Amino acid sequence: MAAVGSRAGLDTMGIDGQDGLVYMQCCGQGEGVQKKLNAGSATTDWSVDANTQQTNLMSFPRSSGMDLPYRSPESVEMDEIMAAMVLTSLSCSPVVQSPPQKDLLPGDMECCGGDLSDSGSSGYWSWDHGNVSPAPSPSVNEMDRSPGRPTDEGLHMELDQGACEEPEARRCKSLSRGAYRCLWPGCGKVLTSRVGMKRHIRILHLGGGSEQSHREEDFYYTEVSSEDEDTAPSSPAPSFSSGAWTSCSSTQSQDTTVLSSPLSQSAPSSVWQIHTEHLYQACSPIQVTLSPGSPTFCSWTPPGDVQQKPQIPAPRSRSVSVGEQWLQRNSTSTRSHTISASPSRGHCSFRKGRGEAKKCRKVYGVERRDQWCTACRWKKACQRFPD
DNA sequence: TGTGCCGGGCA
DNA sequence: TGCCCGGCACA
Incomplete structure (x- = not known):
C-alpha cells in the first residue's frame, strides 16, 4: 500500500528511528511535511500514527536498529486502510499530479497564488481552481488541526500561510478580473494568472529559476484588466x-x-x-x-x-x-x-x-x-x- | 543670533 | 494623526 501511495502522492517518506519522526515529502516540491508520531501511544488524533509508522517500516528500509514489535494481522489491515486513506487523499490533488513546469493556461491559478511562488515553491501548493478547496487538505489538514495532538510547526506554517492567503485569493478574484501581460519585447503574452505569468517569464525569458530571475519576473509583466x-x-x-x-x-x-x-x-x-x-x-x-x-x-x-x-x-x-x-x-x-x-x-x-x-x-x-x-x-x- | 527644519514626544 | 518643541546646522 505504501508503495502504491508513493507513486500516487508521496515521493519520499523517511523515518527517523530515534525520534519517531516520519518525513513525508509530497511530489518532490520541497514542501516537506514533518509528522511527529506517537510511537508509543495509540492515540488516533492523527490517523497515521504508530501503526502507520510500522507500515512504513515495512515498505521503507530503515537504517536504525530499532526492534520491530509484533503486529497482529488486524493491525496490519488497519494500517493498510489508514495508509490508503491518507495516501488516497494526498493523491487526489490535481495540482500534485500535474507537471509543474509547463505554462499554465489562463485560469489555472488565479492571482494571489503568486505569493507562494515567491518563496520558491512555484505555487505548487496554491491549488486554486475556482473556489474549490484544495483536495488533499481536508483529510490531512483537518487531522493535523485536531486538538490534543502535538503541534507540528512546519506544517502549521504551511497551513497558516494557506489560511492567510486563501481569503485574499478569494478577494482578489472577486475584486479583480485582471490579466497579466508579458512586457518582454516581442512577447506580449497575456495570462490571467500571475503565477503563470511569472512562470512564463521566468522560464521563457529569464531562462531558469535562479534567485535573481525570481525577483525580476515582476518587472516584465504588467497587470491589465x-x-x-x-x-x-x-x-x-x-x-x-x-x-x-x-x-x-x-x-x-x-x-x-x-x-x-x-x-x-x-x-x-x-x-x-x-x-x-x-x-x-x-x-x-x-x-x-x-x-x-x-x-x-x-x-x-x-x-x-x-x-x-x-x-x-x-x-x-x-x-x-x-x-x-x-x-x-x-x-x-x-x-x-x-x-x-x-x-x-x-x-x-x-x-x-x-x-x-x-x-x-x-x-x-x-x-x-x-x-x-x-x-x-x-x-x-x-x-x-x-x- | 536668527532661521530652517529634523527628529521625537505628546495627546 | 495632528500638533508642538528641543536641538542642531547654517547663514
Whole structure:
C-alpha cells in the first residue's frame, strides 16, 4: 500500500528511528511535511500514527536498529486502510499530479497564488481552481488541526500561510478580473494568472529559476484588466493610482478602483497621501518608488509618471488645514519643483543647506504666525516657499 | 543670533 | 494623526 501511495502522492517518506519522526515529502516540491508520531501511544488524533509508522517500516528500509514489535494481522489491515486513506487523499490533488513546469493556461491559478511562488515553491501548493478547496487538505489538514495532538510547526506554517492567503485569493478574484501581460519585447503574452505569468517569464525569458530571475519576473509583466481600462482615463487620481497604487493605500482610496495586487500590497503607502499630507517629507516618494530593491509595480512605473502624476491637483474630500489649502491652491508649480529637487536632498537625514527663498517666518513674521504654512508652524520644511 | 527644519514626544 | 518643541546646522 505504501508503495502504491508513493507513486500516487508521496515521493519520499523517511523515518527517523530515534525520534519517531516520519518525513513525508509530497511530489518532490520541497514542501516537506514533518509528522511527529506517537510511537508509543495509540492515540488516533492523527490517523497515521504508530501503526502507520510500522507500515512504513515495512515498505521503507530503515537504517536504525530499532526492534520491530509484533503486529497482529488486524493491525496490519488497519494500517493498510489508514495508509490508503491518507495516501488516497494526498493523491487526489490535481495540482500534485500535474507537471509543474509547463505554462499554465489562463485560469489555472488565479492571482494571489503568486505569493507562494515567491518563496520558491512555484505555487505548487496554491491549488486554486475556482473556489474549490484544495483536495488533499481536508483529510490531512483537518487531522493535523485536531486538538490534543502535538503541534507540528512546519506544517502549521504551511497551513497558516494557506489560511492567510486563501481569503485574499478569494478577494482578489472577486475584486479583480485582471490579466497579466508579458512586457518582454516581442512577447506580449497575456495570462490571467500571475503565477503563470511569472512562470512564463521566468522560464521563457529569464531562462531558469535562479534567485535573481525570481525577483525580476515582476518587472516584465504588467497587470491589465477591464476595470483598469475603463476607469483609468476618468480622473487624474485614478490614473495615477492605476490599481496598484490604489491598493497600496488602505485608508484613503477605498472609493477608487481596486485592483488588488499582492505586490502592490507590499508597496509603501501611496505617494498621493505622502505628497498631500506630509509634503515636508517629500524626499520619501522618490526614494520609495524608485527603489531598485523593491520589485513592485511601483518600481516598474516610469519615473516620469511618478513625478508627474502627483503634481496634478485633484479635489479631495479630506479636511485640510488652512496652510495646506493655501498650498494646494497656490503652490502646485513649486510643489513639482520640490519633488523633482528632493533627490538632491538625498536621504532625509541629510540636512540641506539653507535656501534663498524666504520662508513664512520671514514673510509674515513671528507675530503673524497664524499665517504661516502648516509646516512652518510645526517647524517643518516650509511648504509654501520651498527652496 | 536668527532661521530652517529634523527628529521625537505628546495627546 | 495632528500638533508642538528641543536641538542642531547654517547663514
